[in-house]
Amino acid sequence: MTAFKSAWEFCKANKMFLFALITIHAVYFFCALHFEGICNGDSDEYLLTAENLKYHGEVYNWVWKSKLDPFFYTLRPPLYGVFIFLLKLIWDNDYFVLFVQNLLSIGNWLLLIHLSRLLKHGYKLELPIIICLLLIPSVLIMVNTIGADWMLQLWLTVALYYFTKFMLQGKWSYFAGYNGALALSVLTKPVMMYFWIPNLLIGIYFYYRQRDYKVLVCSLIMPLVVFGWSLRNQQKTGLFHYSSIKVQNILDLNAGAVLIKLHGAEVANSVKTTVLLKSESIGNYAEKCDFIVENATSIIKENPVIYTSLHVKGMLNFMLSIGRYDLKNFFNTDLDGKEISIFKEIEKRGLLNFIPYYFNSISVWFTAFFLLAFTWNVIILTGLFVICFDKSFPIIIKCFLLTIIFYSAFVCGPAGDVRFKIAVLSYLLLAVPYFYKKTISK
Template structure:
């Protein structure tokens, strides 16, 4: 009978790759990504001045556009930086923790897969190729970025969800709620999930006649409300994160202007909007004006924006990670990102300017992403006949994947897939084997036939 345990060889390969990436990051200093500075600065200001502010503290209350730095980063990851001493000495402890979490997340998915599918060694090696062909996993385990901590929270949320499906015990629903609170404090993309959790809690309370579930489900909304109130006290504007308006202006609306009028028109439009909003008397008026100007563009071109949003969602799953690799390997790559080039209609020209080695690597990762997505769809379909834990659990995994893809929208990239990638990987593993039924959770494993043992 095939074991549920992850073989030592597999663990050694994974540990070796993580150790190599960690050594590279520390020796070359490539853990410092463009967005890392804001996280570190926010943590330092929180420690020195008691202010969550993502730029150098000006010594007096910031005005105008600078006010957005109070809420551009949520408090979760800066607290993690302080806890690991990343702002005082070096990020070594933080990166070691993140690599450990990455190993744990991958190991949990592979062990879960082994429990239900009983893979042979050849299939396990194919699974290893599936991990190695997603370099963003190793890159963000070794960067001062919140993706790996958030990935661990999402894996915990998924595990608790499956155990709740299996047992119906309230403690697992409480873990889901706690994980959702941690997730929204790490990344703003998860704060709308509070509404979903509240709705799920209310539905479960009604169906199970357990009102406590409804009360537990309200906790994330309560946390969001308190956090937004804290932000209002600091900025005068009741909101969760200023990154929403930044993305709305610079990516959502600006992308539509670029597609309809060209790159030069986009730059002029963004500059004119910034002049107008920065002249407003307070931050709240500034942000409301950004929303009004950006939404006017989106409403004027709904089809263009819908196409842009759909394109971003597709790239969310397929992006080979040109930005991530070039940053981690410190490669000087000409031109802007591939998504921007695709929108400008010059993707092929941009690919032609890439170094041959990088273009080959990106092509291999892209093919792996396509295969992984197809296997995930197949795995989702195959689980329709399994036991309740897997049959309903697949909807939880797919729901989280589509939730993040939908809210990321035009910003779709490998980086934003990282937090939910283990869910995609788990579904892909379930679609890996051909012609053999998965074990139902309430049945014992069937003996392995002699011809299977010889494969």
């Protein structure tokens, strides 16, 4: 009853923010209805997972055939597919799934507001959230797309909320909630599969600080979930691993990026195709995966400087990307039919030639929007640097916040993009008031 009363008081005191938040979500939802761009490259895998759960009771990420491919038993973790499956038991409609996703997204931002007030940094987060939703359209595009990015964001916001409550009140139940949210995050997207390592170190730190064995036990939730799902995957495929996406990405995105840099896209595709064709002659699935990983890894090891530069560039793109592909896909538009990838064009033409090309090729409206969006990304990144040296921000919460942001950027590697940043956007927005505090307010 107290929680309901507090929520009601918050809504009454923040009517304009709530109205703006609901309106922006509604606009994107109706755009999804109109443009029908609700599927991206991952969507079929999630929809087919839900379908296979319904008809076969199995988490399998592709079309159910007489001979099933082991790769699709483990490509996507189960949680988002289960989410779709459960909602479609109520109403078998993709737009109903999107409607529920919008409601949960609104809840995510309201939870972030509550979290910011727990931290008592003296600055309201309502305006930065609205600006973020306006200038980073990929946030609500992902909410209105069949995909798990928004769900990962929700679990990580919940994790940060419980972590903050634990730091403020010291109750082990909050630490359990934090670890439970992280476990749900790794069951949502495989990108979190390695975070159990730093998280276990966090648990050990708090164990020695509080001498409470329950804290240490809670830290085992995430690695046990990773271990349990990996055992299930071993049973299905013969290979102990968490997700086959690692095999796909290390060849396509990591080694592929090096090959494109060295030889161009055509040669890169030819090399990758050759590796895959050779792997098909290997009957054992585990040996096939090892063969692909070994070949991809050797390409990376032979070119450490190039790969490192591509990895760093991917991390920078993670922070500054505007989301060109998401806009094109969701709104079914070619955006004037021109290439508008800032980083790609700078690399291809050089900075001096890029500037006149860009402004001559893109309409004034798109140019203005992308400049504003890029500026906002720079503000967020600057706020992140500011918060590193701000002594008023609780040191342990700051360390956790920076750890999970760096982890998310690092594991994306050369494939860094705005859609991957969405997961930690709540964390990044907490730094914006500190940018204001150190710059504009002075």
